[in-house]
Amino acid sequence: MDYKEYIRVIPDFPQPGISFKDITTLLQNGEMYKNAINELKKMVSALKIDVIAGPEARGFVVGAPLAYALGVGFAPIRKSGKLPYETIEVGYDLEYGKDRLAMHTDAIQKGQNVLIADDLLATGGTISTSVDLVQQLGGNVVGAAFLIELSALNGRAKLPGVEVFSLMTYED
Numbered sequence: 724m725d726y727k728e729y730i731r732v733i734p735d736f737p738q739p740g741i742s743f744k745d746i747t748t749l750l751q752n753g754e755m756y757k758n759a760i761n762e763l764k765k766m767v768s769a770l771k772i773d774v775i776a777g778p779e780a781r782g783f784v785v786g787a788p789l790a791y792a793l794g795v796g797f798a799p800i801r802k803s804g805k806l807p808y809e810t811i812e813v814g815y816d817l818e819y820g821k822d823r824l825a826m827h828t829d830a831i832q833k834g835q836n837v838l839i840a841d842d843l844l845a846t847g848g849t850i851s852t853s854v855d856l857v858q859q860l861g862g863n864v865v866g867a868a869f870l871i872e873l874s875a876l877n878g879r880a881k882l883p884g885v886e887v888f889s890l891m892t893y894e895d
């Protein structure tokens with residue numbers, strides 16, 4: 724299936740030089756959204772997964788349905804100041820900015836196998852920060868799954884030892 728047909732590419736958003744991969748055009752097609760999640764489910768089928776962790780906001784629209792499809796829990800990774808209970812936080816750089824991510828201290832139980840899921844892997848800043856948070860909580864990161872990987876930004880280099888799964892790859 725050519726999932727790329729359902730991705731809208733917007734040049735120079737949110738700033739000049741960024742080729743933005745808009746997944747909303749995939750999400751609005753129920754059949755293709757379902758196919759994409761089921762395909763990711765197949766890609767990670769060899770892994771033993773106890774829980775999926777996904778960073779807001781777009782990580783939720785991939786991670787939560789994947790968790791539902793696998794019958795495992797979902798642990799939200801949120802931007803600083805959004806989670807109501809006790810948290811741990813880590814700062815990071817994005818392809819277009821800076822931010823801080825947080826998790827509840829009880830979101831992952833020590834020794835749980837965690838798959839991290841997001842819509843897109845660019846520089847890897849978001850996901851390496853997510854890996855850091857999960858590991859700080861005692862989780863064992865068994866893989867990272869994405870709809871899209873921007874290969875030229877080499878986000879994989881920031882994820883040593885983490886098995887990376889992506890449905891689509893773009894050069895830029």
Ligand SMILES: O=P(O)(O)OC[C@H]1O[C@H](OP(=O)(O)OP(=O)(O)O)[C@H](O)[C@@H]1O
Pocket residue numbers: 778779780781782816817818841842843844845846847848849850878
């Ligand atoms: O690999 P990286 O360089 O870290 O970039 C990828 C991240 O950037 C986007 O999120 P963004 O922070 O824009 O937030 P959003 O999901 O709330 O739109 C995207 O959803 C990934 O999480």
Ligand SMILES: Nc1ncnc2[nH]cnc12
Pocket residue numbers: 741742743744745818819843845873
């Ligand atoms: N090029 C891009 N398109 C969509 N989301 C992104 N997040 C980081 N880089 C991105």
